[in-house]
Amino acid sequence: MILPEYYEFCCRVKTVAGHRALEKISPELVRMNAKKPMIITDKGVAGAGLIKIVSSAISSSKGGKTSVGAVYDNVPPDSDLKIVQEVAKLYRSKDCDSIIAVGGGSVLDTAKGVNILVSLGGDDLMQYAGSGAVKKKLKPMIAVPTTSGTGSEMTLVAVIADHERNVKLPFVSYFLLPDVAVLDSRMTRTLPPALTTSTAIDALTHACEAYTCMAKNPVSDSTALEAIRLIAGNVLNVVKKPGDLEGRLALANGSALAGMAFSNSMVGLVHMLGHATGGACGVPHGVCMSIYLPYGLEYNLHKTSHLTAELLLPLAGPEVYAATPKAERATKAIAVIRKLNQDLHEATQGRHARFLKEVIDRDGKQMVPKDALPTIANTAMGDATQFYNPEDLDFNDCMMVLEHAWEGIPLDLKKVKKGGKGIKF
Amino acid sequence: MQSPGDYGFFYQAKIMAGTGAMANIPVELDGFDARHPFVLTDKKTSDSGLPRKFVKALGESNTIIGALFDDVPAYSSVSLVKDLAQFFRDRGCDSVVAIGSGPVVDVAKGVNMAVSTGADVLGFEGVNRVPGHLKPLVVVPTAAIKPFDLTGNARIDGRKFSSAFLMPDVIAVDPLMVRGCCTECVLDTAMVSLSHAVEAYLSPSANPLSDAYASMAIRLIAEHLQKSLKRPGNKAASMGMANAAVAAAAAFDNQPVGVVHALGMELSLLTGNAPGLCMGILLPAALEYRRQMKQEARSELLMAMEGFDAYAGTPAGQRGEKGLRSLQLLFSKIAVLPRTLEELRVPRFKADEAIQEALKANPSLKKQDLSAVMGLAMKGVQ
Amino acid sequence: MMHYNKYPEIKPGLKLLKRMYVVTMLFVFGRAFQAVSRVDRGAKEVFAKMPDDFVLDFCVVPNGPHMVVGKDEKGRIKYMGWNPAGKKVTIYMKIKNMDAAFRMLTFQESSCTATSRDRLIVDGDLPTACGVLHIMDLLEVLLLPKFLAKLGVKRYPKWSQLSPVRKWTSRLLTYVRLVA
Numbered sequence: 001m002i003l004p005e006y007y008e009f010c011c012r013v014k015t016v017a018g019h020r021a022l023e024k025i026s027p028e029l030v031r032m033n034a035k036k037p038m039i040i041t042d043k044g045v046a047g048a049g050l051i052k053i054v055s056s057a058i059s060s061s062k063g064g065k066t067s068v069g070a071v072y073d074n075v076p077p078d079s080d081l082k083i084v085q086e087v088a089k090l091y092r093s094k095d096c097d098s099i100i101a102v103g104g105g106s107v108l109d110t111a112k113g114v115n116i117l118v119s120l121g122g123d124d125l126m127q128y129a130g131s132g133a134v135k136k137k138l139k140p141m142i143a144v145p146t147t148s149g150t151g152s153e154m155t156l157v158a159v160i161a162d163h164e165r166n167v168k169l170p171f172v173s174y175f176l177l178p179d180v181a182v183l184d185s186r187m188t189r190t191l192p193p194a195l196t197t198s199t200a201i202d203a204l205t206h207a208c209e210a211y212t213c214m215a216k217n218p219v220s221d222s223t224a225l226e227a228i229r230l231i232a233g234n235v236l237n238v239v240k241k242p243g244d245l246e247g248r249l250a251l252a253n254g255s256a257l258a259g260m261a262f263s264n265s266m267v268g269l270v271h272m273l274g275h276a277t278g279g280a281c282g283v284p285h286g287v288c289m290s291i292y293l294p295y296g297l298e299y300n301l302h303k304t305s306h307l308t309a310e311l312l313l314p315l316a317g318p319e320v321y322a323a324t325p326k327a328e329r330a331t332k333a334i335a336v337i338r339k340l341n342q343d344l345h346e347a348t349q350g351r352h353a354r355f356l357k358e359v360i361d362r363d364g365k366q367m368v369p370k371d372a373l374p375t376i377a378n379t380a381m382g383d384a385t386q387f388y389n390p391e392d393l394d395f396n397d398c399m400m401v402l403e404h405a406w407e408g409i410p411l412d413l414k415k416v417k418k419g420g421k422g423i424k425f
Numbered sequence: 426m427q428s429p430g431d432y433g434f435f436y437q438a439k440i441m442a443g444t445g446a447m448a449n450i451p452v453e454l455d456g457f458d459a460r461h462p463f464v465l466t467d468k469k470t471s472d473s474g475l476p477r478k479f480v481k482a483l484g485e486s487n488t489i490i491g492a493l494f495d496d497v498p499a500y501s502s503v504s505l506v507k508d509l510a511q512f513f514r515d516r517g518c519d520s521v522v523a524i525g526s527g528p529v530v531d532v533a534k535g536v537n538m539a540v541s542t543g544a545d546v547l548g549f550e551g552v553n554r555v556p557g558h559l560k561p562l563v564v565v566p567t568a569a570i571k572p573f574d575l576t577g578n579a580r581i582d583g584r585k586f587s588s589a590f591l592m593p594d595v596i597a598v599d600p601l602m603v604r605g606c607c608t609e610c611v612l613d614t615a616m617v618s619l620s621h622a623v624e625a626y627l628s629p630s631a632n633p634l635s636d637a638y639a640s641m642a643i644r645l646i647a648e649h650l651q652k653s654l655k656r657p658g659n660k661a662a663s664m665g666m667a668n669a670a671v672a673a674a675a676a677f678d679n680q681p682v683g684v685v686h687a688l689g690m691e692l693s694l695l696t697g698n699a700p701g702l703c704m705g706i707l708l709p710a711a712l713e714y715r716r717q718m719k720q721e722a723r724s725e726l727l728m729a730m731e732g733f734d735a736y737a738g739t740p741a742g743q744r745g746e747k748g749l750r751s752l753q754l755l756f757s758k759i760a761v762l763p764r765t766l767e768e769l770r771v772p773r774f775k776a777d778e779a780i781q782e783a784l785k786a787n788p789s790l791k792k793q794d795l796s797a798v799m800g801l802a803m804k805g806v807q
Numbered sequence: 808m809m810h811y812n813k814y815p816e817i818k819p820g821l822k823l824l825k826r827m828y829v830v831t832m833l834f835v836f837g838r839a840f841q842a843v844s845r846v847d848r849g850a851k852e853v854f855a856k857m858p859d860d861f862v863l864d865f866c867v868v869p870n871g872p873h874m875v876v877g878k879d880e881k882g883r884i885k886y887m888g889w890n891p892a893g894k895k896v897t898i899y900m901k902i903k904n905m906d907a908a909f910r911m912l913t914f915q916e917s918s919c920t921a922t923s924r925d926r927l928i929v930d931g932d933l934p935t936a937c938g939v940l941h942i943m944d945l946l947e948v949l950l951l952p953k954f955l956a957k958l959g960v961k962r963y964p965k966w967s968q969l970s971p972v973r974k975w976t977s978r979l980l981t982y983v984r985l986v987a
Contacts, residue, residue, distance in 0.1 A: 001644045003664060006443030006924045011436065014589075015634060018431025033557060131930045135458040137558050174439075174456065215923035218645065218668060219440065222637035230633065253633050260634075266923065310733055318737035382856075382934025387922045392962035419962025443924075448904040452868065452928075483819035485826065485905040487869045490817040508809050516816065 007217035009264045013154055017183040026061035028180050032140035034098035036069035038091050040111045041102040045146050046073035048190055069096035079106045080161040084113035091118050098140040105152045112158035112176045115141050134173035143178035146187045147199040148251040151259020153181040183252040185245040193239050194351035197344045198286030200235040203255040205270055205289040210261035212307045213268040213388045220265035223257045229314035230254035239347045268389030270296035276380035281368045283359050294337045295401050298411040302418045303390040305330040355408030373402045432632035436675040442598035442668055451486035453595045457561040459520035463513045464493045465533045466524040471495035476524055478601045491518035501528040503582045506546055510539035520561040526569040534579040534591045537562050555588035564593040568605040572621045575674035603667040605657030608761055613701030618673040619646050620704040624683030625676035639676035643729035645669035684798050685711050687783035695775050705762045710801035712749055722749045765805035825909040832912040833874040837886035839946050840876045842984035844884035847977040853938045854884050864896040867908045898931030917959035918943050949978045
């Protein structure tokens with residue numbers, strides 16, 4: 001086990017998981033001296049009937065000590081300051097004392113912003129923007145993720161847009177973390193196949209990158225390996241049998257573990273290109289992740305083949321691992337990921353994209369034309385995740401990877417410019 | 426594929442481990458809006474000059490140490506906690522730092538309960554009685570650190586306090602502080618960590634998160650124990666053992682108490698032997714008992730003990746057995762470890778008393794299991 | 808009753824030698840930032856992408872020292888001294904403590920290693936921060952002999968990426984401007 005010269009690991013979130021985990025929300029609230037939570041969510045989640053399940057789980061709990069004080073179910077995908085202020089107003093008018101965020105990234109970011117306002121007072125979120133500006137315990141907050149991928153319930157960052165001034169404000173503080181993350185199989189049961197695959201591979205990417213990038217540490221290693229095992233072993237089954245609650249729960253667990261790993265060890269090339277592709281062409285994050293993951297591992301092979309080789313065990317199981325000669329395990333691991341992408345592509349009737357040129361939007365239009373690649377590469381150069389990648393990348397390197405990923409051909413390893421072994425990690 | 430069942434997991438401490446860990450404490454305290462820590466340690470730690478290193482590491486910061494109280498006795502008392510709480514208030518402190526292990530950390534948790542709530546700590550005795558978040562608590566482990574210290578538990582005056590709010594907020598594992606002083610001290614910590622990790626790993630209620638920490642602890646101990654025993658002052662080995670203690674704490678805090686821990690703690694209290702020695706004898710006995718009861722060992726134990734290649738290279742049906750054997754081999758290699766409780770001169774009546782006490786403290790354990798394990802430990806395995 | 812006097816308040820001391828070294832290095836780095844922005848093609852490109860109001864405060868928390876670098880009215884990179892007071896800082900890069908700063912500036916920890924060990928806190932626009940770190944890598948390559956710089960950067964540029972002509976011209980000119 002690699003023990004780095006220095007590392008930090010922190011997960012202040014309590015994880016509660018199971019097929020009936022929602023029923024534990026009420027006792028958790030009581031433990032934190034809260035009894036009137038406000039539910040924050042979006043239209044999609046509410047429309048799928050998930051809020052009903054959550055509410056009834058809260059009110060049906062024994063003792064009846066808690067009841068939902070208010071529900072705000074109109075968080076848009078690009079939430080902003082105004083929404084945060086609006087929700088905070090509702091929270092105050094209904095005298096709530098805690099927050100339950102049900103949904104994905106945007107809902108969670110909004111909820112974090114609301115929590116700042118209702119805990120610290122006022123209507124001005126700006127003064128708390130930046131790193132470490134929130135220095136006090138906020139109101140109790142519980143996150144209920146409805147996809148198994150983002151892991152945003154485990155991250156201490158919130159990004160809230162100010163559409164009037166056209167800026168995105170980052171908020172970074174441990175106090176923004178939810179107190180509890182509730183993983184319940186009922187919450188992801190109705191997730192459509194394409195979303196299931198892309199979010200699951202998103203989580204898989206978090207874990208693979210956490211294990212092979214520069215800020216890896218023993219705790220993130222352990223959680224990452226467990227996450228990979230759970231996701232790789234279950235994702236295909238779940239896509240074929242969407243009602244498989246056991247598999248759903250395993251994916252939710254894998255996602256949470258991956259979230260723990262990557263929020264502490266950070267991520268590299270795959271996210272660097274992924275963020276840029278999302279920014280420049282609007283491709284969903286999970287889709288980018290599944291496309292770039294094999295390329296990221298390939299690009300870093302000369303520095304991290306020993307680590308990538310170890311990924312083969314949780315990815316493919318001990319039999320395959322033992323049967324593969326040591327020198328071939330790293331490339332085999334990458335091949336297994338490509339095969340997984342291919343299988344998912346077939347299982348979703350082609351909706352799970354394997355290459356950049358395959359990515360289409362709702363109207364069937366290609367989302368990443370080839371001439372967009374330079375823009376993506378340029379944006380990528382401003383992404384901070386590059387510093388956690390074991391090998392350096394300049395604009396030309398990004399272009400080289402992007403071109404391969406667009407066509408869908410494995411990386412030509414001869415084209416990777418290899419740096420020395422000066423940096424140890 | 427087996428899915429993880431229902432579980433909860435919580436370990437809030439921020440782990441900062443490695444070179445320069447202590448120098449980062451001011452930034453962490455500042456994140457809690459705290460600049461005035463009340464620092465606790467004991468004479469032994471103080472005599473070895475470690476607190477001076479701590480003070481030095483805080484140089485160039487705005488942190489002012491309200492007081493460095495280096496007289497925490499080996500047996501902590503409630504009245505001391507009260508006095509220290511008053512001292513804390515008089516000096517206008519806003520956070521607690523504990524340098525060391527055992528009573529030092531217990532007292533630190535006690536003081537924190539008192540100053541954060543303003544109430545008598547006796548009211549918080551028991552499980553989940555602490556009403557809410559306390560002031561920030563930083564623990565700087567030394568080589569004698571036990572996983573117990575890094576959990577939400579405290580023992581003051583023989584009273585037990587247990588609450589998630591007692592968990593440290595920051596653990597700064599600094600190589601300047603954790604180098605072992607002697608083989609006994611290393612062995613004590615190692616055996617306690619290993620027992621907690623193995624019991625959590627083999628527990629029927631093991632979950633993916635406790636597994637991650639437990640396997641990390643086992644792996645680190647398997648890799649670093651021999652070196653650490655041979656050269657207690659070795660930096661890499663000491664860091665390995667200290668990290669293992671932290672990981673074992675996270676696993677232990679999220680799993681029910683096992684037979685080895687329950688018996689080991691009581692035996693240690695009753696006989697004055699180090700808890701690590703007792704657990705080091707009890708754990709092989711408990712493993713042997715598992716085998717006699719035909720309880721399957723988890724195959725992943727082998728992976729934690731010997732790594733990926735050994736695990737994958739062993740046929741599926743033999744992994745559990747081989748993992749156990751590997752663990753027993755680890756014990757047999759430790760020359761300084763007594764093999765039986767008789768060697769430790771534990772009389773039979775003390776052993777019986779320990780079983781009674783363990784049952785009283787942990788009603789969920791079964792008497793027949795405790796007696797059987799204790800019986801095996803008296804005579805030794807093999 | 809407790810003998811309070813036995814346990815006095817302790818104000819941790821200063822680390823004067825480390826501080827002096829860090830102060831000197833930050834001064835050199837600040838001047839080098841300005842110098843390299845005038846002479847190296849690659850650096851010019853990076854700086855051109857930064858916003859017009861770019862002012863960086865690179866410092867050790869909580870008590871400094873600071874290095875303030877930013878664009879002036881004409882958009883040229885300028886070393887603005889050691890005092891951030893009164894300047895409109897747009898991005899902070901804070902090193903968590905003096906020991907970490909010393910380790911970084913003695914090249915025991917490269918900028919990417921320091922980043923992955925969480926030694927730095929960035930407060931501000933992230934793409935700009937990336938640019939700053941790129942410039943720091945470039946400065947290491949230009950100012951330090953190869954055997955040292957190789958330890959600090961992930962990939963020491965080959966001929967194809969940084970021709971000897973550019974390297975040596977930039978190196979010499981940066982040195983000249985640094986000293987002059």
